[in-house]
Amino acid sequence: MAVGTLVLLRHGESVWNAQNLFTGWVDVPLSDKGVKEAERGGQLLRDAGILPDIVHTSLLRRAISTAHIALDGADRHWIPVRRDWRLNERHYGALQGKDKKQTLAEFGEEQFMLWRRSYDTPPPPIELGTEFSQDSDPRYAGIDVPRTECLKDVVARMLPYWDEAVVPDLRAGRTVLLAAHGNSLRALVKHLDGVSEEAIAGLNIPTGIPLRYDLDDDLRPTNPGGTYLDPGAAADAIKAVANQGR
Numbered sequence: 001m002a003v004g005t006l007v008l009l010r011h012g013e014s015v016w017n018a019q020n021l022f023t024g025w026v027d028v029p030l031s032d033k034g035v036k037e038a039e040r041g042g043q044l045l046r047d048a049g050i051l052p053d054i055v056h057t058s059l060l061r062r063a064i065s066t067a068h069i070a071l072d073g074a075d076r077h078w079i080p081v082r083r084d085w086r087l088n089e090r091h092y093g094a095l096q097g098k099d100k101k102q103t104l105a106e107f108g109e110e111q112f113m114l115w116r117r118s119y120d121t122p123p124p125p126i127e128l129g130t131e132f133s134q135d136s137d138p139r140y141a142g143i144d145v146p147r148t149e150c151l152k153d154v155v156a157r158m159l160p161y162w163d164e165a166v167v168p169d170l171r172a173g174r175t176v177l178l179a180a181h182g183n184s185l186r187a188l189v190k191h192l193d194g195v196s197e198e199a200i201a202g203l204n205i206p207t208g209i210p211l212r213y214d215l216d217d218d219l220r221p222t223n224p225g226g227t228y229l230d231p232g233a234a235a236d237a238i239k240a241v242a243n244q245g246r
């Protein structure tokens with residue numbers, strides 16, 4: 001059986017994206033613009049004739065809401081869903097809740113970019129029990145909640161879910177929608193496209209624009225880098241993500 005189609009969808013703009021705050025595992029809602037982006041995402045799926053059979057999301061409402069809104073628009077609101085913390089955004093440690101512009105001004109370009117985009121330098125760990133820490137959040141009961149993560153840590157915790165939960169759906173020929181986050185999707189794209197640790201620093205994913213991957217029998221993309229369903233909008237939005245904090 002042919003491997004199914006994979007569609008990656010970063011959540012629409014959140015209220016903290018709009019305010020330029022580091023977010024990570026803080027469970028903020030979509031902004032009004034983010035809701036519209038999710039609706040547009042659904043319209044793009046429908047126009048492309050992509051009919052997801054199953055959706056996988058993180059445990060964060062910006063991804064859950066985006067998937068729901070997009071699928072509703074594509075008339076696929078009824079498909080089965082699986083949610084897992086392993087698809088969560090990268091835990092941003094002590095930077096969670098901090099302003100990106102102020103952080104850049106305080107620590108300088110090099111340190112800012114190391115924390116934001118280096119492969120293996122995590123931000124300083126968050127203090128347990130503080131406002132933006134998730135250590136006592138019931139949804140993570142039984143999970144060793146991280147106090148900070150670099151992209152390498154995200155790859156390590158995301159890939160087991162990919163292998164155990166998503167790959168079997170693709171091998172069964174299903175069209176899979178995976179609704180997640182800027183950095184958990186960067187981790188997956190790094191794996192799918194075999195992007196180097198250096199090159200992944202320059203790869204940014206825009207909010208709300210579905211990215212389709214066609215995969216061969218070895219789960220390697222036959223369209224390397226994937227195909228954005230709205231390439232023009234994606235190109236502009238990618239630049240905006242890269243320039244955050246400036």
Ligand SMILES: O=C(O)[C@@H](CO)OP(=O)(O)O
Pocket residue numbers: 017021022023024089090092116182183241244
């Ligand atoms: O704040 C965050 O959690 C992420 C995604 O919005 O930001 P960045 O693009 O800076 O990694």
